[in-house]
Amino acid sequence: MDASKARPNRSRSFTNNRPARPQGQRSAAPRRPHFDTSDVSDKIIVSGTDDGERSYGSRSSSYQGGSRSSQGGRSFGGERRQSGGYQGSNPRPQRSFSSGGSSFGRGQNRGGGGARGRGRVMQTFDVSQYINKNPVVADTEPAYVPKHTFHDFGLERDLVTAIDEMNLVTPSPIQDQIIPHILAGRDVVGLAATGTGKTAAFLVPTINKTLKERNRMTLILAPTRELAIQVEQELRKLTPKMGIYSTTCVGGMNIRPQIMGLKRRNHFIIGTPGRVQDLMDRGHIKPGAITTVILDEADRMLDMGFIHDMRTILKDIPTDHETLFFSATMSKTVEGLIHEFMRDPITVSVKKKDITSSITQDVVFYEHHHKFDLLVTLLGKKEFERVIIFGAMKHSVEKLAQELMKTGLKADAIHGNKNHGQRQRSLQNFKSGRVNILVATDVAARGIHVDNVSHVINYDLPNTFEDYVHRIGRTGRADKLGNALTFVPKN
Numbered sequence: 001m002d003a004s005k006a007r008p009n010r011s012r013s014f015t016n017n018r019p020a021r022p023q024g025q026r027s028a029a030p031r032r033p034h035f036d037t038s039d040v041s042d043k044i045i046v047s048g049t050d051d052g053e054r055s056y057g058s059r060s061s062s063y064q065g066g067s068r069s070s071q072g073g074r075s076f077g078g079e080r081r082q083s084g085g086y087q088g089s090n091p092r093p094q095r096s097f098s099s100g101g102s103s104f105g106r107g108q109n110r111g112g113g114g115a116r117g118r119g120r121v122m123q124t125f126d127v128s129q130y131i132n133k134n135p136v137v138a139d140t141e142p143a144y145v146p147k148h149t150f151h152d153f154g155l156e157r158d159l160v161t162a163i164d165e166m167n168l169v170t171p172s173p174i175q176d177q178i179i180p181h182i183l184a185g186r187d188v189v190g191l192a193a194t195g196t197g198k199t200a201a202f203l204v205p206t207i208n209k210t211l212k213e214r215n216r217m218t219l220i221l222a223p224t225r226e227l228a229i230q231v232e233q234e235l236r237k238l239t240p241k242m243g244i245y246s247t248t249c250v251g252g253m254n255i256r257p258q259i260m261g262l263k264r265r266n267h268f269i270i271g272t273p274g275r276v277q278d279l280m281d282r283g284h285i286k287p288g289a290i291t292t293v294i295l296d297e298a299d300r301m302l303d304m305g306f307i308h309d310m311r312t313i314l315k316d317i318p319t320d321h322e323t324l325f326f327s328a329t330m331s332k333t334v335e336g337l338i339h340e341f342m343r344d345p346i347t348v349s350v351k352k353k354d355i356t357s358s359i360t361q362d363v364v365f366y367e368h369h370h371k372f373d374l375l376v377t378l379l380g381k382k383e384f385e386r387v388i389i390f391g392a393m394k395h396s397v398e399k400l401a402q403e404l405m406k407t408g409l410k411a412d413a414i415h416g417n418k419n420h421g422q423r424q425r426s427l428q429n430f431k432s433g434r435v436n437i438l439v440a441t442d443v444a445a446r447g448i449h450v451d452n453v454s455h456v457i458n459y460d461l462p463n464t465f466e467d468y469v470h471r472i473g474r475t476g477r478a479d480k481l482g483n484a485l486t487f488v489p490k491n
Helices: 157-165 173-183 198-212 225-238 255-262 273-281 298-303 307-316 332-341 368-379 394-406 420-432 465-472
Strands: 188-191 218-221 246-249 268-271 292-295 322-327 346-349 359-366 387-390 411-414 437-440 455-458 482-489
Touching: 157 198, 157 225, 173 188, 173 198, 173 346, 188 198, 198 218, 198 225, 198 292, 198 322, 218 273, 218 307, 225 246, 225 268, 225 420, 246 255, 246 273, 255 273, 268 273, 273 307, 292 307, 298 307, 298 322, 298 332, 307 332, 322 332, 359 368, 368 394, 368 482, 394 411, 394 437, 411 420, 420 437, 455 465, 465 482
Parallel strands: 188 322, 188 346, 218 268, 218 292, 246 268, 292 322, 359 482, 387 437, 387 455, 411 437, 455 482
Antiparallel strands: none
16 A cells, blocks of 8 residues: 555544443433424425426425536535536535434445446536426327338248237337348347337347247347346247247356256357356357347447457357347447447437437435435325336445335335345336335346336436436336436535
8 A cells, every 4th residue: 555645543542531421321322313204395405397386395496507517527516506506526425314324325426236347437417417397298209100010021920920919010110120131131230229129129030030040049148137038038928839949148146057058959048248258168158159149238238347248259259140239329339349240230220219308307406414304205295106216336225225114115126236036026026016116226227127117216326427318218118208306415
């Protein structure tokens, strides 16, 4: 350790100069805070409309615009300008509870969920980017008119039957435009956000090819085990009684059953990059047998630090394989991978309109010692029917869920410290309605696709605006309007 940075050696005095306590008298133990929301409603400040109708308390917002710091570094707090924006350095972290042990409200400058290689932090903080009080109704845009039906693609009869049984009649835009290219054997780049039907867009044609050529093997890489499992579930729905075999290889689960599954002939291997690379290194996945590689949510895999694993996997696979590349964004790194590993790809861009435009967004200004109380107040309102709360760190997410349950709320948590079975149970509890509040880290939440989420609450600030967009995209799905609130410290 650098001696200049060493902690100074402070001498301690053990002399007790306090007056003696009368015999038998004990000091009162610190009491756990009582979450009586009746005394904090006037402390909630939401940037509401001009008439104050959306204010969640008796005080109207003084916010009139945000200011972006011209200097690098985070500007979550510091001196508050008269205009209502924030600038300056991050305030000293404080605890939300007087009882100790809790660190809610401290995680604004840390990455959440245990992402690999994740060191990004938000360079600036502009409050205005979290406010959109006039969302656009989703059905105002002209509907896409597909050029095909699923019967027009020339698919195998068994696959058409399975599609019909799933009530899939009209292809989505990404399916309509990209399936013909995949069937023709072209490398494709699909730029499509979550919820556009991209999973079926790559599964339907690859399944069809497999039914025609049983010696094919498709490798599907996904950023999280939850997403990998969802892909596997979709594969099973599309291939009932067709003799199509698959093995899912993801971290956080016992590797032995996965190794046993790889001993048989597989038509599909679905997994996360780290576990797939591990199994390749052990010789259980033969790169030479792979005929098609599908990268699902490639931008997310890069954000999570899987670039090395992805490059290693792609380099080991024969050059004559087909590559299907799906991403919500096109960054320089994504472009580099496409240029290096794909052959004259066809690019199909079917982006949904700006996801944030269909979500009512607002901010909640809070004082650190009232943060949790304000959250409880909001969750007690009847319009908060199904809520996802985002926290920065795994331990604080778990603690927050526990504290919410102590107030009588039905909550559960999902984060990287839970094993796969625990995460699946938490997600199922949320989907089934056993709990109506799910507290999550960013990484753990990437596999959450639940309909009818009424609100997303950013209890801890996201690291980047891209993370923010991904978070709030959990609401406002299926052509519905959603609601998002972001907690912002007052000073």
